[in-house]
Amino acid sequence: MSTLDELKEVIINGNAPAAKRLTEAALNQGTRPGDFFAGAIIPAMDEVGRRMRECEFFIPEVLIAARAARASTEILKPLLAGDSSVRPAGTVVCGTIKGDLHDIGKNIVAMMLEGAGFRIVDLGVDVGPEKLVDAVRREGADFVALSALLTTTMVNMKGAIEALIAAGLRQQVKVMVGGAPVTESWAQSIGADGYGKDAPAAVELARRFIAEAARGMSAARRGAA
Ligand code: B12
Structure with missing residues (x-):
């Protein structure tokens, strides 16, 4: 063995x-x-x-x-965890959604993202919309990573995204969701930017968001020229 x-x-x-x-x-x-x-x-x-x-x-x-x-x-x-002397690739606010206490998968996602050079603000478990909005605003987050392990709590992800919209913060952050009952189509239906099936997928998603933003910025510069 x-x-x-x-x-x-x-x-x-x-x-x-x-x-x-x-x-x-x-x-x-x-x-x-x-x-x-x-x-x-x-x-x-x-x-x-x-x-x-x-x-x-x-x-x-x-x-x-x-x-x-x-x-x-x-x-x-x-x-x-990445070398702390390197400038972080972006700030990720992460947490397990309201009503849900499962944190093993969320912790692995956070660790992998941290290892990939992102700054992590981990809100823990049972994260309600107010706590999420406060943290995104306070930390100037670039990404939100939400986890749900229960079919009864994954619905709260929708409320979290609606709270970001109501607070005028939705354009500032890319939201990714995951956890055993969460699917790509669920992510789309609640207006998330991406779904990841595991922790490496979370890193891929965050890097893809950065690449898309960089392409958007260079297209905007070309447009302005
Ligand atoms: C451990 C566990 C518990 C522990 C949690 C301890 C802890 N600190 O996390 C305790 C005992 C507290 C618990 C309680 C309950 N549990 Co429980 N639990 C589990 C169990 C066995 C493992 C979960 C786990 O850690 N998986 C391992 C991790 C690594 O996997 P993961 O979380 O899915 O994460 C990976 C991916 O999903 C993804 N991912 C996760 N989050 C994110 C986020 C993003 C952004 C991205 C991109 C990816 C991503 O990446 C991760 C790493 O690869 C599961 C069964 C299972 N196999 O899932 C049941 C399970 C989730 N529990 C279940 C239930 C029913 C409960 C209880 C309601 C039981 C009860 N009657 O009280 C309570 C609910 C408590 C609450 N309010 O949350 C059910 C859920 C059924 C359902 N469909 O809703 C399951 C599926 C068990 C079952 N088969 O019935 N549980």
Whole structure:
């Protein structure tokens, strides 16, 4: 069994000290920080989800597994963060939407974006429209990244976008949405700028937004000339 396979098992079983030890061991063996997600953490949480669905796991087991996943991601976070002396590629305000307490996926998205050079303002979980609007205004955000894991909370993403419109901030930010129940067509229907199925997709989206903005600016300059 590889170290990443072992890590997956101990996360499922909620053994946080072992998750910490195995994460350090895999790093020492040369595993790249970004490879832990697809290699262990995400498959572990998928298996936890399957067991939850099949009523093999209940909330306490899921919480303990989530804590073990966090023990691993806390070690990876500083390693994924970009060089702070480099000017950030843009500011991302991120959070899990109102009513929703799931934050593992949102945290991975934030870590990957941070690793890709973006400045992250993480509002945490249960983020309502007022808190989002305040942060976008205060931080001069370029991007908003919203996560939802429940079909009952994904509807609140629409309210968040409407609040940005009402506050006159919608033109300032590109909004991306994600999370297990979220789809491309849902993103379009609520007026988001993009949907990402995973954390690397969030980075791709943010880079695409920057490239589109740069093309728009040079087209505007050509138009003005
Ligand atoms: C862990 C977990 C919990 C933990 C959360 C702990 C924590 N700190 O996050 C706890 C125990 C608290 C919990 C509670 C509940 N949960 Co829960 N939970 C899960 C579980 C097992 C794993 C979620 C997870 O972490 N996945 C791993 C991460 C890495 O994946 P992810 O979040 O999808 O994120 C990835 C992508 O989606 C994407 N992404 C995510 N966000 C974003 C954002 C952007 C901008 C982009 C681009 C991409 C992106 O990138 C991420 C990385 O690749 C899922 C099952 C599952 N497999 O999804 C159920 C699940 C989500 N929970 C569920 C339910 C029902 C609940 C409860 C209502 C249970 C209850 N009866 O109380 C409560 C709700 C509490 C609340 N108000 O939020 C259901 C939801 C059903 C539905 N369709 O709505 C699921 C699907 C389980 C099931 N099969 O029934 N849960």
